[in-house]
Amino acid sequence: MTEATDAALAPTPRATISVFLADDNVIVREGVRALLARANDITVVGVADDLDSLISGAVLHTPDVVVSDIRMPPNFQSEGIEGCKEIRKRLPGTGVVILSQFDDPDYAIALLSGGAAGYAYLLKDRIAEGDQLLAAIRSVATGGSMLDPSIVDAMVRPAVRNSGLDPDEERLLEMLAAGRTLKAIALTRQTTAAAVSADVEKLFSRLADSASAGTQGALRRLRMLHEAIVSREEQGESLSRLLPGGVAEQLIAGGKALGESERLDVTVVMSDIRGYTTIAEHADPSSLVRQLNRHRAEMNRAILGCGGTVMQYIGDAVMAVFGAPQASR
The missing domain is CATH 3.40.50.2300 (Response regulator)
Structure with a gap:
């Protein structure tokens, strides 16, 4: 750098x-x-x-x-x-x-x-x-x-109406409606993600038993949001975000399946910030996050601008490849 x-x-x-x-x-x-x-x-x-x-x-x-x-x-x-x-x-x-x-x-x-x-x-x-x-x-x-808050209330209030939930159960539902992950909820509740998952399933089962026709829509939305969160945590990300830029699109466009391989001549670039450890030790955490995001954005723009593919970010390090998924001409 x-x-x-x-x-x-x-x-x-x-x-x-x-x-x-x-x-x-x-x-x-x-x-x-x-x-x-x-x-x-x-x-x-x-x-x-x-x-x-x-x-x-x-x-x-x-x-x-x-x-x-x-x-x-x-x-x-x-x-x-x-x-x-x-x-x-x-x-x-x-x-x-x-x-x-x-x-x-x-x-x-x-x-x-x-x-x-x-x-x-x-x-x-x-x-x-x-x-x-x-x-x-x-x-x-x-x-x-x-x-x-009104969006969270719009999802939670119809679902809990006449459900008999206690304050702790309502708070759990509110955290789900706010898009909190199981791990984040577990941290708040000082328990494990597995325990939170079990509590959530019990909660949805109880709500389903007491749901009327008028509350089915709210319950459906909450379930959709919860399933999206669980899917992200179990699978990491969707295909387009799990794979480096361009790889998912090539797989879809070319009809290729995961697991197929192809031999290419590529150039791999690895870069990090000189003195980052020292910088991080003396930086305000919020400022550091914004600075790191700006660094990643600039690196991303430079790599994509030269036809490269960003493979991954690890802290301040960036790994990129040139010549894949499309072979260099």
Whole structure:
């Protein structure tokens, strides 16, 4: 690494979170920008008003966090969610806050089903209340997650109505609805993930026994979210995230099965940050996470820009390969 890179990664007394903002409604966009301007630790580095400018702008500015509307041009469907997931592929570690006027839990489930870490889902009409948006940005910048309390309530309240759950069981259900993993819940409850899994299954069984026709939908959403979380923890990630960039797409497009092999001449690059251990020992943890995310984003952009494939990140180390999955010409 260069001296300039070392200096950029050295601990700073006060880290600023860079934010890229996307919303097709200029009034909402500028209102959110004004709200963020009140925070001394947050800086808006760019704005967008549609899907294409969201992705291209985020890749250009490499922000710590992207704050995006859920529906934007060209189709006004779920461009915000899809665009932010694409940004996460190109810029690993980027935090995402989705702003929505829809309190339908299905949107939140669609967002969290690909991995809850670093994602937040908030309702637009509540972002001015207290410091909810600022708290969400600070949380996802360091890998945390957040769901609007009304979304959690929309999933939990119908399911527990007349169910006779005790406060501890309701709290467990709320943590599930908030997208918490079994391991995270186990840490909070000071037990094991296996014990939490057993408690959850008992809870769902009890809710199913007492569910009426009006609560089936809420119970279905909770079960979907829980199954997505369990699937991620057991399998790691979906195929496209488990395998390095391009490998999953090649397997799908070529009709190849996992286990098939191919002989290629490749170049492998391994890189880490000089003096990282010393830097980490003296850095504020939150600042360190943001600095490491920026480093990974820059490395990711450089490797992809030269036709390489990022294999994995290990702490400050990056492993990449050139010449695979597509052979070099």
